[in-house]
Amino acid sequence: MPHVLLIEDDMSVRDGMELVLRRHGHEVDAVATGEAGLQVLSRPRGGGIEIAVVDLMLPGIDGFEVCRRIRARGQLPIIMLTSRGDDLDVVSGLEAGADDYVVKPITGRVLEARIRAALRRAGPLTRTERDDFAGLVIDRAGLTVTKHGTPIPLPPTELRLLLELSASPGRVLSREQLLELVWEHDFLGDSRLVDAAVGRLRAKLEDVPAKPRYIQTVRGFGYRFGPL
Amino acid sequence: MRAAKQAAAKTAPGTVARPPTTTEGGGGRPRRRLPRVDGLRGRLLITVVVVALISAVTATALAYRESRDAVLKRAQNAAVDDFRGRVEQLVPEIDVPIDPRSMARFASKVSSGLRGSLVVVQYRDFTVGSDPSADRTRITPELRVAVRAHPRVSLQRVQYAGKPWLVLGAPVGLGPPSGPGAAAQPSGVEIFAVVSLAEEERDTAELVRSVQGGLVPVVLLAVLLALLAARTVLRPVRRLARATRRLATGELSIRVEEKGRDELAELAHTFNETAGTLEHTVGELREQEALARRFVADVSHELRTPLAAMTMVCGVLDEDADQLTPDTAHAARTVSAETAKLARLVDDLIEISRFDARAVALTVHELDLAEAIRASLAARCWTHRVETDLPPGIRARLDRRRLDVIVANLVANALRHGAPPVTVTVRAEDDRLTVSVADHGPGLPPEAARHVFDRFYKADSSRARSEGSGLGMAIALENARLHGGTIEIAPRTPGTGAVFTLRLPLRTDSAS
Numbered sequence: 027m028p029h030v031l032l033i034e035d036d037m038s039v040r041d042g043m044e045l046v047l048r049r050h051g052h053e054v055d056a057v058a059t060g061e062a063g064l065q066v067l068s069r070p071r072g073g074g075i076e077i078a079v080v081d082l083m084l085p086g087i088d089g090f091e092v093c094r095r096i097r098a099r100g101q102l103p104i105i106m107l108t109s110r111g112d113d114l115d116v117v118s119g120l121e122a123g124a125d126d127y128v129v130k131p132i133t134g135r136v137l138e139a140r141i142r143a144a145l146r147r148a149g150p151l152t153r154t155e156r157d158d159f160a161g162l163v164i165d166r167a168g169l170t171v172t173k174h175g176t177p178i179p180l181p182p183t184e185l186r187l188l189l190e191l192s193a194s195p196g197r198v199l200s201r202e203q204l205l206e207l208v209w210e211h212d213f214l215g216d217s218r219l220v221d222a223a224v225g226r227l228r229a230k231l232e233d234v235p236a237k238p239r240y241i242q243t244v245r246g247f248g249y250r251f252g253p254l
Numbered sequence: 255m256r257a258a259k260q261a262a263a264k265t266a267p268g269t270v271a272r273p274p275t276t277t278e279g280g281g282g283r284p285r286r287r288l289p290r291v292d293g294l295r296g297r298l299l300i301t302v303v304v305v306a307l308i309s310a311v312t313a314t315a316l317a318y319r320e321s322r323d324a325v326l327k328r329a330q331n332a333a334v335d336d337f338r339g340r341v342e343q344l345v346p347e348i349d350v351p352i353d354p355r356s357m358a359r360f361a362s363k364v365s366s367g368l369r370g371s372l373v374v375v376q377y378r379d380f381t382v383g384s385d386p387s388a389d390r391t392r393i394t395p396e397l398r399v400a401v402r403a404h405p406r407v408s409l410q411r412v413q414y415a416g417k418p419w420l421v422l423g424a425p426v427g428l429g430p431p432s433g434p435g436a437a438a439q440p441s442g443v444e445i446f447a448v449v450s451l452a453e454e455e456r457d458t459a460e461l462v463r464s465v466q467g468g469l470v471p472v473v474l475l476a477v478l479l480a481l482l483a484a485r486t487v488l489r490p491v492r493r494l495a496r497a498t499r500r501l502a503t504g505e506l507s508i509r510v511e512e513k514g515r516d517e518l519a520e521l522a523h524t525f526n527e528t529a530g531t532l533e534h535t536v537g538e539l540r541e542q543e544a545l546a547r548r549f550v551a552d553v554s555h556e557l558r559t560p561l562a563a564m565t566m567v568c569g570v571l572d573e574d575a576d577q578l579t580p581d582t583a584h585a586a587r588t589v590s591a592e593t594a595k596l597a598r599l600v601d602d603l604i605e606i607s608r609f610d611a612r613a614v615a616l617t618v619h620e621l622d623l624a625e626a627i628r629a630s631l632a633a634r635c636w637t638h639r640v641e642t643d644l645p646p647g648i649r650a651r652l653d654r655r656r657l658d659v660i661v662a663n664l665v666a667n668a669l670r671h672g673a674p675p676v677t678v679t680v681r682a683e684d685d686r687l688t689v690s691v692a693d694h695g696p697g698l699p700p701e702a703a704r705h706v707f708d709r710f711y712k713a714d715s716s717r718a719r720s721e722g723s724g725l726g727m728a729i730a731l732e733n734a735r736l737h738g739g740t741i742e743i744a745p746r747t748p749g750t751g752a753v754f755t756l757r758l759p760l761r762t763d764s765a766s
Contacts, residue, residue: 036559036562036563038559038560038563039559039562039563039566041563042562042563042564042565042566042567043566045566045567045570046566046567046569046570049570049573109555109558109559109562130558130559130561130562131558131561131562131564131565131566131597131600132562132565132566133565133566133568133569134566134569134570135569137566201619202629216655217617217619217654217655218617245620246619246620246621246649246651246762247620
């Protein structure tokens with residue numbers, strides 16, 4: 027069963043979430059600080075952790091910093107847990123590399139759905155192809171992306187987004203379609219997730235992120251891969 | 255953003271009690287104006303110049319009259335003296351009756367003693383002049399009558415050919431004068447002399463010209479003085495006006511300089527006092543308001559953490575309720591339901607306190623209205639409870655999440671308080687976009703229509719608690735305003751229910 031790292035400083039919330047997650051069959055490592063969480067991840071093989079649920083406001087290093095450090099060492103899916111939900115917090119969290127965010131209070135069912143969706147993104151895709159887009163090679167079997175021979179490591183959400191967009195080059199996908207395809211959210215999800223992920227992906231793929239070649243914005247409609 | 259917010263505040267209907275902004279009427283822009291004739295400066299200038307002109311002209315006129323009279327009198331006296339002397343000197347040379355030749359001689363002799371003048375001698379029907387060609391009409395009948403009546407020299411001033419002349423006349427007496435004052439015996443000979451006063455006229459005209467020349471500097475000086483006076487009076491007035499304008503725009507720290515001890519200084523002092531009081535009061539109010547806002551925000555945030563724990567655990571209680579005793583199960587379900595309500599209320603409170611703190615921003619994308627509204631309804635499983643009239647192809651730049659909040663709150667309100675069928679209609683006209691939500695209930699009484707956007711307003715006072723938080727409509731209106739739009743309620747008409755119309759500016763420009 028998926029192994030969850032829960033970083034939450036409030037004891038009651040932590041206990042409640044741990045209870046719910048265990049009832050859904052997860053193995054849970056629940057810690058109160060970002061430092062403790064990073065310590066768990068630094069155990070051999072990342073302590074077997076498959077996904078992290080991180081509170082934003084933490085004593086010591088905060089949730090943004092935890093996100094950045096987890097991103098710096100690997101592609102572990104991260105769900106940001108925020109009690110503020112202010113635009114600035116959400117956007118900063120997404121830019122720090124979180125794959126999704128949930129605003130407290132949240133029911134166990136919604137959290138479970140979000141975790142499953144994030145884990146599915148990390149799971150293998152069935153298609154087996156290898157595409158070469160003007161030097162950008164996407165290996166759908168090996169789930170690797172290289173540009174002019176240089177490997178580009180991508181976290182699961184961004185990889186999924188790239189795979190969905192590049193599956194049909196030239197076709198415009200709206201933010202809502204991408205939300206459904208990649209995040210498996212219904213409409214009530216937030217298009218800021220899509221914009222933040224596209225922003226991070228561009229920063230890694232494009233020569234000039236401000237003038238994207240691969241992932242282009244179609245104003246008023248959404249995003250499109252190419253045409254190159 | 256801010257401009258949009260202000261516009262929203264201005265165009266919003268008077269449904270929510272909120273003081274109008276202080277920039278009403280656009281009086282806040284300091285504008286450089288040209289001096290106006292009807293302004294204080296113009297009036298002051300005109301008054302001073304008019305006064306200066308009146309006094310200068312009056313003084314000049316008086317002086318002119320006096321000096322002219324003096325000049326003329328002197329010339330007149332001199333002429334009379336000359337004339338009399340000359341006549342008296344020559345009288346012994348004539349005999350009566352007199353023949354025309356000696357009359358002519360007499361005339362020319364008198365004339366030669368009077369500078370450039372015409373002398374006319376008359377005896378009975380004979381008239382002889384020193385210059386035969388000269389016009390004698392200058393000797394008027396009145397003068398002739400006067401000469402005949404008085405033994406002394408009579409005189410009259412006449413205008414002839416545009417020039418002033420002095421006409422003298424005297425009867426010529428016979429025999430040596432028997433002493434001063436005693437009249438000689440009349441001889442029947444009358445002698446007239448016409449003397450030019452052109453020189454004197456020229457002298458007085460010269461005087462007028464020089465006075466006229468003096469008027470110009472006087473007026474200029476008056477203008478200068480008036481400007482100086484206007485400056486000293488108007489400068490503080492203008493400063494005060496500027497300060498008042500800035501105070502009106504909300505710059506409460508503005509003060510003016512209090513100089514001197516005059517009325518203007520007093521006015522400036524009063525202004526400063528007023529501004530000081532205003533600043534203090536407004537500052538206190540703002541502080542209180544900020545405290546109240548922060549309190550609501552803090553309370554809401556503090557509530558979130560225990561709610562997060564409760565919401566989590568309530569799911570467990572709900573799932574296991576079936577295995578509990580009926581009483582415990584009921585208790586568990588009640589706690590769960592109330593926790594969910596509390597969570598919604600706290601969410602709404604946080605949202606509204608963020609509006610109050612102006613901490614909300616729009617994330618706009620161009621979107622398809624029909625699609626977005628259908629998705630809103632579908633997400634809440636309302637699709638078969640709500641009729642829709644959504645023409646395809648209407649696109650606008652909106653914040654999808656906030657549009658969803660507005661539509662959800664309007665439809666929820668219609669479903670809860672109105673009667674089915676509930677209809678959602680979208681229209682785009684020119685640059686406006688309208689989304690109407692209508693139900694077929696009894697409609698809103700005017701009292702309810704006035705307060706429906708108030709926070710925690712309950713249309714039915716007997717129902718202490720409703721399903722919603724009581725903040726939904728207020729949040730919907732705030733979201734509409736954030737887009738630069740409004741929400742209006744149609745007045746109640748028989749046969750139709752309540753109709754709420756969201757009006758938004760229709761922006762589809764590609765600038766992002």
